[in-house]
Amino acid sequence: MCVFDAYGTLFDLSGISRSVRAELGERADTLMRVWRRRQLEISWLPLRPGAGADFWRVTDEALDFAMNSIGLDDPRLRLRLMEGWLTPSPYPEVVETLARLRAMGCSTAILSNGSARMIGGAVAAAGMADSLDAVLSAEAVGRFKPDPLVYNLAATHFGLAPESVCFVSANAWDVSGAAAFGFQVVWINRDNTPAEKTPQGTRATAADLAGLPAILGG
Missing domain, CATH: 1.10.150.240 (Putative phosphatase; domain 2)
Incomplete structure (x- = not known):
């Protein structure tokens, strides 16, 4: 997951x-x-x-x-x-990476602070709906990340223990919040931030999403 x-x-x-x-x-x-x-x-x-x-x-x-x-x-x-x-554009590697993950048998989802309208619009504009099993918005619990209630949305939606979820974010504060909740966290270090500034709880780091399938064993 x-x-x-x-x-x-x-x-x-x-x-x-x-x-x-x-x-x-x-x-x-x-x-x-x-x-x-x-x-x-x-x-x-x-x-x-x-x-x-x-x-x-x-x-x-x-x-x-x-x-x-x-x-x-x-x-x-x-x-x-x-x-x-x-209508923000996805990063160049996103669509292919999602396809590779799903070919590996990995379920995929979005968990965002964005409202359902915002995230739904972005997913639709990018043609990514078929590449995701769920699109989850923080507005469903009336809180924003890094509140644990938001991270729990994903765990309860899929009926999984937190440690069974790989959470992927490019935002250091989000990585730390997700790790504190119990997710296995991959930090996407798009800005090439020095290693000593790795967010708390990071289990793996990649420059972009293209490296994620390898991290997950694909």
Whole structure:
């Protein structure tokens, strides 16, 4: 059983910044960096009383912060940026790797903080629906990763003990949270982060998903 984080692991968010580079130039990368960081910071805060785990709202609030930080006020551009989260492109090796894993008899799933609408849109746009056994969203339990309730979604959905699940993420905080829950965790180190900064609990590391079948014995 192989469970994947979505953003930065399966889906490449750099396409969102590229889509507005003609208008923003180098500021597009700055905007995306601040936006993504603020998005995660908000998701790590305690949820407001009565509020659910709505990652679309979190993403929307984070975009306001990021645009204000670079003095940008453009409603049409803002709409395009938000819509980019519905159709991010998968990394080049993703589709082939999922096919190889399934040929090995390995079930595959996504477990993401993204709302069902966001993740469903991304999977559909990439034509990946037939390559996944489940697409699980944190909104189902009203929490965000790294809350253990979110990781437990995958374990209970497939009726597996945590140690029977290989969790794959490119986000260090997600790796640590999943390992603390009890998953066997593979860190996708796309940024070539030095080895001494390996996230806590990492059982294996790969530069991208292409190396995953070999790690799992395929």
